[in-house]
Amino acid sequence: MLKNGRANTAADGDVHEIIKNGDVGDRVDIVFVGDGYTEAELPDFHTDVKEKWKDVTDIEPYTTHAELFNVWAVDAVSTDSGVSGDPTADVQKNTALGSHFFCNDTERLLCVDLPRVESYAGKAPAADLVIVVSNSEKYGGAGYSGVNSPVGYDGVATLSSSHDDSGQIAIHETGHSLGLLADEYWYDESRYEGDETGSINTSVYGADEMAQRQAKWHRWLGEESPDGGTVGTYEGASYNAYGINRPTDNSMMRTLGREFNLPGREAMVAGFYRYATPLATDRRTEAARKSIRDPELLKLVDTK
Ligand SMILES: [Zn+2]
Structure with missing residues (x-):
């Protein structure tokens, strides 16, 4: 049975x-x-x-x-x-x-x-x-x-x-x-040593270089963000404390209970429309790229 x-x-x-x-x-x-x-x-x-x-x-x-x-x-x-x-x-x-x-x-x-x-x-x-x-x-x-x-x-x-x-x-x-966003938190003193990342909301570039290259969230630099503060390049993201930047200090991708930052909101809306339009069937997902995120979810919670 x-x-x-x-x-x-x-x-x-x-x-x-x-x-x-x-x-x-x-x-x-x-x-x-x-x-x-x-x-x-x-x-x-x-x-x-x-x-x-x-x-x-x-x-x-x-x-x-x-x-x-x-x-x-x-x-x-x-x-x-x-x-x-x-x-x-x-x-x-x-x-x-x-x-x-x-x-x-x-x-x-x-x-x-x-x-x-x-x-x-x-x-x-x-x-x-x-x-x-x-x-x-x-x-x-x-x-x-x-x-x-x-x-x-x-x-x-x-x-x-x-x-x-x-x-x-x-x-x-x-x-x-849906947003294809990376985590904006980290939990050790490690340093990111790689090339520019493939994700929307992390970058090895500082604000000046990002603006110069017109890369990643350059259009949002200096804008006031709904999660507080202004969009810039804040060090620490994707589990590394150094050598990699996030767009704002403390968005939803870093701490639960927060808002998405401006680049995050834009990515979410783009994600919605990947599925919410007839063209959504053309997704060309990379094969066999299965991953489990958030190995230490505890770190996401605001520890008051
Ligand atoms: Zn996550």
């Missing part, structure tokens, strides 16, 4: 339309899949999806562009309530998506079985981004990029249902998956 933690019930795989703003070909289709919810807990999952989406659309540029999105919820019915690694590493749960904390020996890294996610996300009418909500109060999450799903999405974000920062984690993770 039980296979891979998936409870064999009629409700398993049901698709619910949470928000429908338009045709799936014209919109960004966000698909939520729940893990660690038993059949009796499915109403909780639907409530959690609505709450998370409200958190996301409370921040710009989501608020202004909320009509670009459809939101779907796919029911995955788990045998057990809760997920593995909650509260401690030795806790094993039998769940539909195999969510587990302590991924890569990092307590807050919440990993998931991607093929199982695919089997559920594929049931939605369309899937441009998948968010897995784990039935948990524990702090954690992860962002997968370059997933190359046959269904169409290339990003998967994970978060827990009932931690106060979960909505913020969702927004931050979509910064990676």
